Amino acid sequence: xxxxxxxxxxxxxxxxxxxxxxxxxxxxxxxxxxxxxxxxxxxxxxxxxxxxxxxxxxxxxxxxxxxxxxxxxxxxxxxxxxxxxxxxxxxxxxxxxxxxxxxxxxxxxxxxxxxxxxxxxxxxxxxxxxxxxxxxxxxxxxxxxxxxxxxxxxxxxxxxxxxxxxxxxxxxxxxxxxxxxxxxxxxxxxxxxxxxxxxxxxxxxxxxxxxxxxxxxxxxxxxxxxxxxxxxxxxxxxxxxxxxxxxxxxxxxxxxxxxxxxxxxxxxxxxxxxxxxxxxxxxxxxxxxxxxxxxxxxxxxxxxxxxxxxxxxxxxxxxxxxxxxxxxxxxxxxxxxxxxxxxxxxxxxxxxxxxxxxxxxxxxxxxxxxxxxxxxxxxxxxxxxxxxxxxxxxxxxxxxxxxxxxxxxxxxxxxxxxxxxxxxxxxxxxxxxxxxxxxxxxxxxxxxxxxxxxxxxxxxxxxxxxxxxxxxxx
Numbered sequence: 373x374x375x376x377x378x379x380x381x382x383x384x385x386x387x388x389x390x391x392x393x394x395x396x397x398x399x400x401x402x403x404x405x406x407x408x409x410x411x412x413x414x415x416x417x418x419x420x421x422x423x424x425x426x427x428x429x430x431x432x433x434x435x436x437x438x439x440x441x442x443x444x445x446x447x448x449x450x451x452x453x454x455x456x457x458x459x460x461x462x463x464x465x466x467x468x469x470x471x472x473x474x475x476x477x478x479x480x481x482x483x484x485x486x487x488x489x490x491x492x493x494x495x496x497x498x499x500x501x502x503x504x505x506x507x508x509x510x511x512x513x514x515x516x517x518x519x520x521x522x523x524x525x526x527x528x529x530x531x532x533x534x535x536x537x538x539x540x541x542x543x544x545x546x547x548x549x550x551x552x553x554x555x556x557x558x559x560x561x562x563x564x565x566x567x568x569x570x571x572x573x574x575x576x577x578x579x580x581x582x583x584x585x586x587x588x589x590x591x592x593x594x595x596x597x598x599x600x601x602x603x604x605x606x607x608x609x610x611x612x613x614x615x616x617x618x619x620x621x622x623x624x625x626x627x628x629x630x631x632x633x634x635x636x637x638x639x640x641x642x643x644x645x646x647x648x649x650x651x652x653x654x655x656x657x658x659x660x661x662x663x664x665x666x667x668x669x670x671x672x673x674x675x676x677x678x679x680x681x682x683x684x685x686x687x688x689x690x691x692x693x694x695x696x697x698x699x700x701x702x703x704x705x706x707x708x709x710x711x712x713x714x715x716x717x718x719x720x721x722x723x724x725x726x727x728x729x730x731x732x733x734x735x736x737x738x739x740x741x742x743x744x745x746x747x748x749x750x751x752x753x754x755x756x757x758x759x760x761x762x763x764x765x766x767x768x769x770x771x772x773x774x775x776x777x778x779x780x781x782x783x784x785x786x787x788x789x790x791x792x793x794x795x796x797x798x799x800x801x802x803x804x805x806x807x808x809x810x811x812x813x814x815x816x817x818x819x820x821x822x823x824x825x826x827x828x829x830x831x832x833x834x835x836x837x838x839x840x841x842x843x844x845x846x
Contacts, residue, residue, distance in 0.1 A: 375437035376400045376424065378527055380445055381455055382473075383414045386499070387445030389506035390472065390531065395422035397530040402432040433462040440467040441524050443497070448475045456483065465491030468520050472497045474634050477548035477555060484516060484547045493520035496547070498554025500736035501533065509533035511736035512541035513557070513728075515550025533735025536744075540731040545721035552715055553728055556708050559638030559652040561737045562631070563704035564602055566655035566792040571697045572606075573788045574779060579689045580682045583620040586610045589690055598698055600740035628662040638711065647714050649707040650799055651700070654791035661789075677787035695772040696779035700796040702768060705746060706759035707799065726750035760803065773800065 379402035380391045387405075391414075394401045404426045405411045411425045426432035433440055440463060444455055452475060459469060469492065471480060480496035487494040498513030499506065512532045514521055521543050532541035544550045575581045575589065590607035594600070614621040639653040661668070683689035709725055716723035729746040732738055749755075749762035756762045760769060780797050783790035802808060817823040819838040826833055 374400060376402045376432075376435045377437060378402070378441040378443060378524070379404065379426070379432045379436055380443050381405075381429070381459075382445035383410050384445070385503050386472070386506050388414050388418065389503050390443070390445060390499070390510075391423055392418055392420060393507055393509070393531045394527060395420045397527075398422065399527055399530070400424070402426050402435055404429060404432050429458055430462050433459070438464075438466070439493075439520075439523055440464070441470065441527075442468070443470040443472050445472050448473045448479075452479070453483070456487070460487070460490060460492065463492055466493075468493035468495060468516075468524065470495045470497050470514075470524065471551070472499050474498075474554065474558070474632065475551050476637060477552040480515070480548040480551045488517075493517045495520060495524070496549075496551035497528070498544075498550045498557065500554065500557055500732075500738075502737065505533065505735050505737075509540070509735050511557075511731050511734065511739070512539075513544050513550045513553045513731065514541070515544040515546065515548060515553070517546070518543060532731075535730065535733035535735075535739075538730065540733060540735045542724075542727045542731050544728065545716075545723055547719075549719070549721045549723065552719075552721075553712060553723070555634050555638050555641070556712050557732065557736065557738060558634035559649065559711075560705055560708040561602075562635035562638075562655035562659075563651040563707070563792055564600075564701060564738055566651075566658055567697055567700045567704065567796075568602060568606055570783070570788075570790040570793050571693050571779075573790065574693050574783055575690060577680050577788060578683050578782055578786055579686055579693070581686065581690070583610045583622060593694055593697075597742065598694065598701075598740075601737060602740075626665075628665055629659045630663070631656060631659045638708075641715075642711050645711065645714050645718060647707075647711045648799060648802070649711050650795040651704045651707055651792050654795045658789070658791050678785060680786045680788075683782075692775045692778055695775035696793060699769055699772040699776040700793055701740075701742075702765050703760070703796045703799055704792070705742075706765070709746070709750075709759050724750075725755070758803075769800070776800075 377399040378394060380387050381404050383403050383405040391401050391403050399422060401423050403411060403414065403423055408427050411427060415425050433442065442459060444452060446452060446455060452471060456469060475496060484494040493516060495514055495516035499510050501510035509532060512528050514528060529539040529541045532539040534540065544553050575586060581589065587607050587610035590603055594603045594607055609622055610620065612621045614624050617624065635652060635656045639649065639656055642649040712723055712725060715721065726747050729743050729750060733743045745764050746759065749759060749764065759765055777797055780790060780793050783793065814825040818825045818835060819841050822835055824833040824835050
């Protein structure tokens with residue numbers, strides 16, 4: 373009997389797509405789903421000579437070649453722990469479990485440590501690209517034991533997207549590194565989408581562009597330095613007709629957006645680590661606010677927001693928004709990569725940021741042409757402390773920041789919600805600030821709580837009896 377190369381647990385959209393991708397590349401794949409009906413449906417809809425259905429976990433693990441490789445494509449959280457508990461008695465020392473879902477990296481670290489005690493390898497594998505990417509070539513971010521990864525590397529590299537004839541798959545680092553990088557990828561994705569949405573608001577309401585004109589603008593942007601997956605699909609979205617009525621579908625879609633948690637995790641970890649990723653955080657909070665539709669409607673009627681004034685020069689306005697969007701994207705990516713840079717030091721992962729940027733160039737949601745430039749930036753010596761310090765990106769920021777500031781002032785004066793663009797400017801100004809006002813904050817903390825302060829002219833910490841300040845309280 374031919375032994376299987378890998379087993380997939382979970383045959384919903386992503387699991388099914390990955391299984392078929394592996395099967396297309398000549399690997400013998402076992403497929404199992406908790407619901408037998410799902411497995412049966414997959415086999416009816418997608419019959420493949422290399423995809424073999426199973427209705428019992430033990431039967432599938434028994435059919436796997438050693439070391440056995442089982443990939444979980446199931447909902448993050450408790451379901452993962454439940455399936456691991458079922459798998460452990462069926463596996464042996466040297467076998468491996470790969471978690472291809474959006475698991476929280478600390479959960480991955482915990483599971484890797486527990487399974488290592490049993491001699492079982494646990495790899496957290498970040499996967500990006502949605503259904504289409506999973507089926508025909510995603511970006512793959514595997515983390516865990518390096519030797520165990522070598523055993524599964526031929527499969528993961530074969531199914532990954534390719535950029536510059538290189539697979540968009542590379543070993544990220546130990547324990548939870550793969551899932552951490554996927555978390556940051558998704559955070560950057562949140563910021564990128566929010567920046568595009570804000571550009572849309574500016575173009576529609578101040579620029580006065582209709583949907584067909586917006587489609588043309590985004591298509592032209594996608595032909596230049598803004599070329600990316602998200603810009604490309606946005607151009608197509610504006611052209612999409614409404615099947616249930618007249619006009620374009622975009623005008624019938626409810627003005628609220630959900631989130632699954634990865635962007636929020638990135639923001640929480642950034643606060644813990646002391647890293648500013650305010651653009652990513654603003655994108656998360658923008659989605660939160662978008663869901664308060666009733667309150668927004670009430671506030672819209674009660675708060676006297678400024679009237680929107682159309683731009684007198686549509687073409688020049690669109691060019692300004694394009695430069696603002698490009699500058700905002702640079703800053704958002706810089707924030708995401710600075711978070712990974714800090715995590716690398718914190719957890720001892722030794723992350724290769726250039727390699728990470730290179731596997732984002734195709735297959736994933738944030739794929740963009742300027743990831744080639746990010747790759748080059750982090751491959752250079754000496755490596756930049758922050759992406760903004762790289763010569764290429766620094767020149768673009770200095771060239772376009774006036775447009776970013778103009779876009780922000782225009783949005784604010786017209787009452788448009790543009791939190792990501794606003795945070796891009798704030799970050800730029802805080803990052804380059806000669807004076808940040810923190811000396812006053814030190815003084816206030818020492819005054820009300822004796823928290824001490826540091827001086828510019830003497831080493832050490834000091835406390836002052838703030839006589840004048842306290843006198844003003846009487």
